[in-house]
Amino acid sequence: MIEGWCAQQLGGRRLQKATVENRVHVLRQFRDHAGVGPWEWTAAGFDEWMMDLVSVRHMMPSTLRTYQVVIRQFCDFITSPHYGWATQCEERFGTHPVQVCHDWNTRPHLQDHEANPRRRPLTRSELQQLFDRADEEVQTRLSAGRKGAAAAYRDATLLKVVYAWGLRANEAVMLDVTDLYRNPKVPSFGDLGFLRVRYGKASRGSPPKPRTVATVMPWAVDVLKDYMGNVLPLMRSGTTNALWFSERSRRLGVRSLSDRFALYRDELGLDSSLSPHCLRHSYATHLIEDGHDPFFVQRQLGHAYQATTGIYTHVSEDFANRILREALAKIPPLVDLT
Structure with a gap:
């Protein structure tokens, strides 16, 4: 599975070898933590790994997202009907891989400001x-x-x-x-x-x-x-x-x-x-x-x-207040219908 995914990344997507190797390293970390093959990975197992990365390794949010993207993309690959891995796993192991990353257990792209709060713009x-x-x-x-x-x-x-x-x-x-x-x-x-x-x-x-x-x-x-x-x-x-x-x-x-x-x-x-x-x-x-x-x-x-x-x-707060005042000024006055 990993070799096929590497071929897709290097060939079809034309990614650099070092990038693919880093992604494979992430995959193997999750595999070792789960202790089972990708056809037995579960969302609950993925959540436990994320908790370990946060509470034990104190990983930054941006790095967590990178790991999540890697696992999501790999699961997309092995569950895709185009590559036939689900059928192979059913025949060999009596089960099939599933997507373990979903909207409830992954971080959306840059939803919040995740950097050090002191790395800010200068006034x-x-x-x-x-x-x-x-x-x-x-x-x-x-x-x-x-x-x-x-x-x-x-x-x-x-x-x-x-x-x-x-x-x-x-x-x-x-x-x-x-x-x-x-x-x-x-x-x-x-x-x-x-x-x-x-x-x-x-x-x-x-x-x-x-x-x-x-x-x-x-x-x-x-x-x-x-x-x-x-x-x-x-x-x-x-x-x-x-x-x-x-x-x-x-x-x-x-x-x-x-x-x-x-x-x-x-x-x-x-x-x-x-x-x-x-x-x-x-x-x-x-x-x-x-x-x-x-x-x-x-x-x-x-x-x-x-x-x-x-x-x-x-x-700045002054700018935000000015925008608010301008927005409020555009609201038409209430008409007394009594």
Whole structure:
């Protein structure tokens, strides 16, 4: 059964070998816990395994869902009439496999916010403090005649780009100059009207998902233009088109971005669990608060599900109250029929 399922995953679905191997590892964990073959698996046995993963192994909700998806997909395979496993099991064992995952014992896709609650979007005030601190570092190094002013300027620009285009850390550091191009609908942005993300987050077993992000923050265009015109030429090496370089003229890594963000975060006294990814949360939240359509925000972020965008969006109380007031104002007054 497992070999047939692997063939389906690797051949028909074209998943990567490592992904399939990880899924098989999950299957074998459940098989060992149940102590019986797949034709004898039950929903009750599956529930007991889930309880063990939660209470003993303290598994995170997102990992639990991954395990549930694996078992559900495998059960779909072995119960499908297309492959004949149910008939084979009836003939050999006098019973047949069933689907042990159902709506009552599995978690829906991203129904609730499951991440660490402190990994949240920055408020606009916190965001401004972060950017001001990054800019201050540039001025401090220039005034003192210290090395690293160009690197500090690069980092300040990179933090702003991550926020202004709603990027993941790896998406940002992998940008090339050629990933920026004109939006004919907004000629004032010049060659920075669109940003092409080539290394978007991949689904399990799939290659990176590219997407195109429209520029929506005019101030960011000026920031990036200034960096590309005045700082990038000082750090670029050879003929590579990379947008961000280390001081050794190599493409910048995610670690460098994370370290710089953590330095400023700690100096400002922000939550220690915050990472550069919170800038992406901030982007989603602020676009919604500024009146952008939720579907547009979803496309900008590259999310397949609106529910995924939902966990990125944590609007402020003032915004929620304003929306409520506007909604109440649209309700027609009651007509006195007496």
